Amino acid sequence: MxxxxxxxGKDRGSERRxxxxxxxxxxxxxxxxxxxxxxxxxxxxxxxRPARSEFSRRLASFRRLSSMTNSPATPRDGKDDEAAGEMGVGPMQLHSFSLNELRSVTHDFSSGYLLGEGGFGTVHKGFVDAGMRPGLEPQPVAVKQLDIAGHQGHREWLAEVIFLGQFRDQHLVKLLGYCCEDEERLLVYEFMPRGSLENHLFKRISATLPWGTRLKVAIGAAKGLAFLHGAKQPVIYRDFKASNILLDSEFTAKLSDFGLAKMGPEGEDTHVTTRVMGTHGYAAPEYVQTGHLTMKSDVYSFGVVLLELLTGRRAMEHVRGRSAHAEQTIKLVEWTRPYLASSRRLRCIMDPKLAGHYSVKGTRAVAHLAVQCTSAQPRDRPSMAAVVEALERLEGLKDMAVSIGLWPTAPVAGRNALSAKFRAEMKGAGTGNGAVLRRRSASAKLP
Incomplete structure (x- = not known):
């Protein structure tokens, strides 16, 4: 710890202390x-030691939640409504699957059906047939299996069941069901064919996301956070990052992985005090320093993702100088700050893969919004509802940088080519003489 x-990224095999x-x-x-x-x-x-919070007290009543699954959208009788009220959640519209059923739909968790692996465990693609459950349509699914020896456990698994079983929104990934059998813990989601935003921004195999698509993803993710913050009892997502934003076939953004989500403060409370958990580079500084968690912590994380969408660079990256031992870690928030004030300076850090095909007014507004969201003082950060409103005003802008002379007409040589001016400005920004940004993530889960 x-x-x-x-x-x-999420390659646990490359860990080093x-x-x-x-x-x-x-x-x-x-x-x-x-x-x-x-x-x-x-x-x-x-x-x-982790306190036995209100959420913790809910864990002991999981058997009651189980009685509310495998049912239509409306409860079968008044007892389910009563149980839901006691638990503080709505009717659970989830299906309980057996381990054998999930082995069958994933071909015994075949490596050929492996979608990815993270702190929770492995994720496999599967397909549920018609008639497997009443009301469950035949469809592709993603089955996430908890790694018992991994970083997360039953608590995080149950948080997913409670939060995604309670909430339904077009910008939250849909949880279809779960499996709780002996020591096995699995979750069954709708399949998201476009994968995660992280893959599209940082993986070499992915095609470049156009500016309009990036803006659409930002708006969808912002709406997902705004929905959680605006719930009757607000929910703090706590682990907002590019890898937790999944995309459907139309590039509609949906939030996933609610294992670290927390109920927000109630009444006169201003914050929730909890263990510091999340991901380096995305976590709000006041939360890291004090353990005080608020909805403005999510706003900070959203601002970091906005910077990733602008620059095509990760929240934290290693910088290697001329000496093999001269390495340091650069936080994207700090590194980009000097470039966000004007369109011409902003051009120096824009994702070169966009090749100037982005709205000048739009990127300038997004950069200004990112500065507000990542403000050191939580009170200076906007609400997510205000963020959604600001982003939606930017749709449809056609003032492309390449067409108004704010982008070099010559093609950029190489994926990460930097202009001489950019190198000089990087040097002045404190990256060191001759330093080159490496495309290696320095992000990691907070203990």
Whole structure:
């Protein structure tokens, strides 16, 4: 828990230990637990044992939730309504699958059907046939299987069941059902044929996302967060990042992976105090330092993704100098700040794969919005509802940089080619003499 693992994307096989650059959250600083709940770690630091929150108390009643599954949209009797009220969730419209059924639809979790692997475990593609469950249409599905030895566990699995079983929105990935059999924990989702935003922005095999598509993805993801924040009891997503934004065949963005989601503050409370969890580079600084979680923490993470859409670069990347040992990690928020004030400077950090085919007014407005969202002071960040409104005003702009002289007419040589002016500005921004940004992610889950 006390060592930081830098990973390349989600490839856990490439992990290597690096010094921990984040200040630990002390129990004495956050006052989030009493002395008897404190745990003294091997490094002598006192950390909080996870408190038994309202969400934790819900976990013991999972059997009640199970009685609400495999049913039509409306509950079968008043008892289900009563149970839902006690749990603080709506009617669960989920199906309970057996392990054998999921083995069958994924061809025994064949490697040929493997879609990806992350902190939760592996994800396989499958297909459910007509008649498998009443009301369940035949369709391709994504089956996520919990790795018992992985970073997440039953709590995160159950958070997915509770949150995605309760909420339905076109910008949240649809959870169809689950499997809870012995030690096995699996989730069954609708299949998202376009994969994640991360793959489209950072993988060499992906075609370039046009500017209009990037804007559409940003609007869809913003609407998903706005929906969660505007719920009767607000939900803080807590792990908003490019890899958790999935795309359907029409590039409609849907949020996935609710394992770290938390119910927002109630009444006069201004924040939720919790263990610091999330992903480096996306996590809001005040949350990392204090453990105080608010909806404005999600807004910060959204601002980081806006910067990724503009630049085509990850939230955190390694910089290698002329010396093999001269490496440092650059945060995208800090690195881009000097370039976001004007269109001409912004051009220097725009994703070269766009080749000037982006709206000048649109990118300038998105850059300004990203600055607001990543403000150091949470009170200066806009609400997600305001973000949605601002982004929707940018649709349809046709002032392409390549057509108004703000982009070089000569083709860019190479995928990551940088102009001489850009190299000089990078040098002035503190990346070091002769430093070159490497396309390797430095992001990792917070402990």
């Amino acid at each position: 006390h060592a930081l693992h830098w990973t390349k 690096m010094p921990r650059p984040w200040r630990p959250v002390l129990a004495s600083a956050t006052k989030c637990c009493s002395s008897e709940d404190a745990v003294v770690a091997g490094d002598g630091l006192t950390r909080c």
